Amino acid sequence: MIREGFRSIKIHGFMSFASVTIITACLIIMGSIFLLSLNIDALIADLEQQNEVVAFVDESIVDEDEAKSLEGSILGISNIWAADFVSRDSAMDSFMSKYDDRLMEGIDSTVFRHRFVIHLTDISQMADTKAELEAIPGIAKVNAHIEYADRFVRVRNIVSVVSLILTVILVFVSFFIMSNTIKLTTYGRREEIAIMKMVGATNGFIRTPFIIEGLILGILGGLFGFLAVWGIYTLLNSSLLDTLTGSFLSLVPFRTIMFPLLGAYIGIGILIGVFGGVNAIRNYLKV
Numbered sequence: 449m450i451r452e453g454f455r456s457i458k459i460h461g462f463m464s465f466a467s468v469t470i471i472t473a474c475l476i477i478m479g480s481i482f483l484l485s486l487n488i489d490a491l492i493a494d495l496e497q498q499n500e501v502v503a504f505v506d507e508s509i510v511d512e513d514e515a516k517s518l519e520g521s522i523l524g525i526s527n528i529w530a531a532d533f534v535s536r537d538s539a540m541d542s543f544m545s546k547y548d549d550r551l552m553e554g555i556d557s558t559v560f561r562h563r564f565v566i567h568l569t570d571i572s573q574m575a576d577t578k579a580e581l582e583a584i585p586g587i588a589k590v591n592a593h594i595e596y597a598d599r600f601v602r603v604r605n606i607v608s609v610v611s612l613i614l615t616v617i618l619v620f621v622s623f624f625i626m627s628n629t630i631k632l633t634t635y636g637r638r639e640e641i642a643i644m645k646m647v648g649a650t651n652g653f654i655r656t657p658f659i660i661e662g663l664i665l666g667i668l669g670g671l672f673g674f675l676a677v678w679g680i681y682t683l684l685n686s687s688l689l690d691t692l693t694g695s696f697l698s699l700v701p702f703r704t705i706m707f708p709l710l711g712a713y714i715g716i717g718i719l720i721g722v723f724g725g726v727n728a729i730r731n732y733l734k735v
Contacts, residue, residue: 452657454664464665467724470625471669471717472676474618478716479677479709483700485611490700492571492604501574503531503581505562506588512536514586515562521584522564527577530567536560561588571597619716641729658729659722666721670713677709678702 458464503522505515512535522531534542539560568577574597581590644654685699 450657450660452660454660456657456661464661467665467721468669468672471666471720472672474621474625474720475670475673475713475716476676476680478615478618479673479713480680481611481614482709483677483681485607486705487700488607489604492600501566501568501578501581502591503564503566503587504589504591505564506586507561509562509586512562518584518586519564521586522566522581525577525580527569527573528566529569532565534563534565536562539563572601619720655726655729659726662721662724662726663718664721666717666719666724667714668717669721670715670717673717674710674713677713678706 505518509515515535516533519531519533522528539562543560566581568574574592574594578590578592578594581587641654681699681702685702
């Protein structure tokens, strides 16, 4: 039965080639959508780490040690993973480094406040985190770019939903096309299948070569799809690094996802091939 599955691929070479090509094309599209979503998530995660919330200490707390004592309460908020204390003197030095010293004549550090530069774990909870910070005794004001955080989260959610929908659609399209492609190869063997049924062959005995055929075609489609996506992604990454954008934006290294992606490609290819092969001969088994 295994030999018959391989023989069928060889005999129906063009249709086998068409099946592998269809699976490969669908997997390339699915992989591209997945990698786009993955890189957008990574970009937003990076922005989450860079996005800072500034909490100003109450002006009544003029002692640096008293201001630093608020760090424990700030880090006690679950959505905060880091809080860096910036003293008045450090804030003034940072400000003066950005502007002309002549503008700072006659101004000393008392103009500035002690503050904490805070990094959040999840920017979608920025509004709640800001409210919790403002509720801490000793924190006078909190600056947070909530509107930008909401936009980032909205983009991430839209991309995730769209990629999921497109992936599901492409899986069904691949299954449908694969099934119909194998149906064309089995159409010429319908009499053979009918005779085998009449002489007592079981459905499993007849179905097995088609399952083997779909299995092999699915594995080949998954491998070719993986290699194609690998090549396209590597080419895109190298092209991006050569541009000015590459200094500000970088793609997720392919080596960090290649083995899970390879397993997913082969798994999806096998599912499409096997179920496509089983579905293709279902009507011919009704004798």
